[in-house]
Amino acid sequence: MAKLIIEAGRTERNYWRDLWRYRELFVFLAWRDLLIRYKQTTVGVAWAVLRPFLTMLVLTLMMRVSKLPGDGISPLPLFVYTAMLPWQFFSTALSESGTSLITNSNLISKVYFPRLVVPASSVITSFVDFAIAAVFTVFLMAWYGFMPPLTHLAALPIFVLLTFGASFGAGLWIAALMVKYRDFRFVVPFMVQFGLYAAPVFIMTSSISEKFSEKWQLLYSLNPVVGIIDGFRWSILGGHNLLYWPGQIASVAGVAVLVSSGLWYFRKTERSFADVI
Amino acid sequence: MSEPIITVEKLSKRYLLGHQAAKGEGLRHALENAFRAPQQWLRARQQARAARREEFWALKDVSFEVKPGEVMGIIGRNGAGKSTLLKILSRITEPTSGRITIDGRVASLLEVGTGFHQELTGRENIFLNGAILGMSKAEITRKFDEIVAFSEVEKFLDTPVKRYSSGMYVRLAFAVAAHLEPEILIVDEVLAVGDAAFQKKCLGKMQDVSAQGRTVLFVSHNMASVQLLCSTGLLLNQGQVQIVGSIPKVLESYLSQGVEYDGHWTRPEPVPKTAGIYFEEVRILNEAGDVAGHLGCTSSFTVEMRVQATSAFDRAQLAIRLTNQEGVVILSTCSTDSHRQFVHIDAGTHVFRVTFPGEFLVAGTYTLQLAAHQPGQQLFDLIDDTIAICVEETGSVATITKDQRLGVVNPILAWVPQSTAPARK
Numbered sequence: 130m131a132k133l134i135i136e137a138g139r140t141e142r143n144y145w146r147d148l149w150r151y152r153e154l155f156v157f158l159a160w161r162d163l164l165i166r167y168k169q170t171t172v173g174v175a176w177a178v179l180r181p182f183l184t185m186l187v188l189t190l191m192m193r194v195s196k197l198p199g200d201g202i203s204p205l206p207l208f209v210y211t212a213m214l215p216w217q218f219f220s221t222a223l224s225e226s227g228t229s230l231i232t233n234s235n236l237i238s239k240v241y242f243p244r245l246v247v248p249a250s251s252v253i254t255s256f257v258d259f260a261i262a263a264v265f266t267v268f269l270m271a272w273y274g275f276m277p278p279l280t281h282l283a284a285l286p287i288f289v290l291l292t293f294g295a296s297f298g299a300g301l302w303i304a305a306l307m308v309k310y311r312d313f314r315f316v317v318p319f320m321v322q323f324g325l326y327a328a329p330v331f332i333m334t335s336s337i338s339e340k341f342s343e344k345w346q347l348l349y350s351l352n353p354v355v356g357i358i359d360g361f362r363w364s365i366l367g368g369h370n371l372l373y374w375p376g377q378i379a380s381v382a383g384v385a386v387l388v389s390s391g392l393w394y395f396r397k398t399e400r401s402f403a404d405v406i
Numbered sequence: 407m408s409e410p411i412i413t414v415e416k417l418s419k420r421y422l423l424g425h426q427a428a429k430g431e432g433l434r435h436a437l438e439n440a441f442r443a444p445q446q447w448l449r450a451r452q453q454a455r456a457a458r459r460e461e462f463w464a465l466k467d468v469s470f471e472v473k474p475g476e477v478m479g480i481i482g483r484n485g486a487g488k489s490t491l492l493k494i495l496s497r498i499t500e501p502t503s504g505r506i507t508i509d510g511r512v513a514s515l516l517e518v519g520t521g522f523h524q525e526l527t528g529r530e531n532i533f534l535n536g537a538i539l540g541m542s543k544a545e546i547t548r549k550f551d552e553i554v555a556f557s558e559v560e561k562f563l564d565t566p567v568k569r570y571s572s573g574m575y576v577r578l579a580f581a582v583a584a585h586l587e588p589e590i591l592i593v594d595e596v597l598a599v600g601d602a603a604f605q606k607k608c609l610g611k612m613q614d615v616s617a618q619g620r621t622v623l624f625v626s627h628n629m630a631s632v633q634l635l636c637s638t639g640l641l642l643n644q645g646q647v648q649i650v651g652s653i654p655k656v657l658e659s660y661l662s663q664g665v666e667y668d669g670h671w672t673r674p675e676p677v678p679k680t681a682g683i684y685f686e687e688v689r690i691l692n693e694a695g696d697v698a699g700h701l702g703c704t705s706s707f708t709v710e711m712r713v714q715a716t717s718a719f720d721r722a723q724l725a726i727r728l729t730n731q732e733g734v735v736i737l738s739t740c741s742t743d744s745h746r747q748f749v750h751i752d753a754g755t756h757v758f759r760v761t762f763p764g765e766f767l768v769a770g771t772y773t774l775q776l777a778a779h780q781p782g783q784q785l786f787d788l789i790d791d792t793i794a795i796c797v798e799e800t801g802s803v804a805t806i807t808k809d810q811r812l813g814v815v816n817p818i819l820a821w822v823p824q825s826t827a828p829a830r831k
Contacts, residue, residue, distance in 0.1 A: 135497060135506040157537040165525045239520045240538055241497035403499040404421070 226300030298387030356380020667699025
């Protein structure tokens with residue numbers, strides 16, 4: 130085995146190899162978070178469905194009362210639920226991975242491993258919740274007798290991947306920042322709460338250019354979550370939820386920037402985590 | 407054998423002192439700086455830089471080598487830099503300057519049960535903890551039975567560890583750690599937990615590890631276990647290496663560090679005004695009646711205390727506790743002992759003397775804690791670990807008979823021969 134050299138600023142070189150060596154720890158941490166997530170709860174994993182489902186009920190009711198049309202074709206609950214799916218994934222992943230370093234501070238200060246493992250495994254845990262909630266969509270569709278467009282459905286994994294990227298990138302930023310600035314413990318819940326209204330859960334993105342102008346829609350699409358929700362609706366509900374291509378490109382670019390800048394900042398601050406936390 | 411397995415060259419670690427630096431760490435400060443007028447911003451920067459000058463070198467130019475198979479004890483007083491050194495060696499934190507070369511797989515054990523999760527069962531925690539300490543899943547599965555047997559918690563394997571007693575918890579945690587098989591093992595103070603029987607078992611396991619030719623770095627405050635386990639020692643003092651060498655030499659240097667055995671203590675500040683009983687002066691007197699901190703183990707010595715009671719107290723008590731260098735409390739003795747009940751103490755100054763017999767304490771250093779209190783009600787005064795005595799070997803029976811006797815005290819008891827009677831079956 131090669132000699133290990135410890136020097137200031139040296140950790141860089143073995144980083145990716147180490148990350149590979151610690152892949153089992155990554156699996157174990159995700160497994161642990163899954164095991165403890167619903168321990169000592171009565172309904173257990175049903176929470177993964179209940180949370181988006183109940184939110185969906187309330188939002189649908191709100192839309193009925195305020196006479197918001199949805200996309201005009203698919204049933205309103207489905208219209209809301211397809212947006213809740215990626216939003217719920219993004220927001221839980223963001224808050225879980227954001228606090229992950231703090232909740233695992235005993236590990237950070239006592240053992241060495243590539244710190245990237247911690248927020249990454251939190252995202253995985255949230256993904257399992259997402260997968261369960263996604264299965265529930267099938268029941269909703271059966272209930273409303275709604276047949277999804279199969280050709281569009283094939284594109285869904287791309288948008289899932291995009292959600293993954295967005296939550297991982299944002300999670301890295303928050304996690305690294307929170308080690309130093311605990312302020313983010315208060316910022317994140319606010320972001321999540323506010324984000325629900327900033328995301329196109331109630332409306333079709335295309336209605337923005339109809340009401341205002343396309344410029345505004347493009348501006349709106351700079352929020353990567355907008356493109357993701359549009360994509361989910363397009364693949365699950367069908368083509369009447371138009372894909373707005375400039376928005377999609379902005380979304381992909383946004384996610385790419387989030388992930389790469391998140392990785393950069395995380396790596397930059399990582400080596401002082403144990404001293405600061 | 408001659409090639410060192412760990413080489414540490416001019417290692418230094420700087421920390422910025424908390425109170426000043428922390429001010430500049432808040433988000434508010436960062437935001438303020440960003441939005442402030444440039445001139446003000448510059449001034450803040452200058453201030454921040456000045457604050458940063460208040461730095462603290464936890465380690466300074468530390469260099470040493472460890473040979474394969476060596477078991478090195480790292481010792482030093484609190485704040486000497488031991489933990490920082492281990493943290494850098496186990497790659498938890500980066501050095502500020504200097505360089506370490508390690509030629510082998512390292513496992514470090516800075517805490518027992520790192521990553522144990524309260525909600526998970528014993529079985530689940532074994533896997534999780536193993537992975538955190540760097541074992542592969544295959545490795546854990548292979549050693550699983552061995553780990554369980556060592557921990558003695560078979561029956562509770564599927565119980566969440568939050569329902570474990572603290573002893574069981576520690577046993578399970580150490581069992582996992584003990585089955586690591588690295589070339590280099592870094593251990594910090596983990597033996598300070600668990601009951602005596604389990605500690606002994608852990609020490610045995612550690613000895614096995616070193617007997618297998620692995621390299622061990624061991625930090626402990628327990629000089630008895632350092633002496634038992636280690637072949638060489640490294641003594642740190644305020645972030646610098648004071649001495650590296652064979653363990654007896656290093657221990658000797660450690661024990662003479664900082665403590666003065668002058669057998670005399672006077673209260674540094676005036677007696678407080680609040681009602682209570684306070685120590686004014688404490689003297690250790692040898693058999694001849696002279697003040698002395700170095701005492702012979704065969705002769706008696708006396709602890710003399712002058713106390714002041716601000717008013718009369720019922721149910722008050724003075725107490726002395728004697729602790730040896732391993733941190734074991736040898737005995738406690740109280741002013742009320744000979745009365746077998748609480749006594750009244752009048753207002754004013756009193757002098758008490760307690761005589762400890764000769765042929766009783768084993769050679770070594772001891773610290774005295776003195777307390778004035780009303781048992782179960784109020785503690786008036788506590789003098790903790792500032793008075794030390796050094797009991798020297800002056801020909802106790804143990805040295806005369808050269809038997810390897812064990813025990814923390816060495817009293818001479820009367821062995822009375824009885825008239826020969828037939829042995830009972």
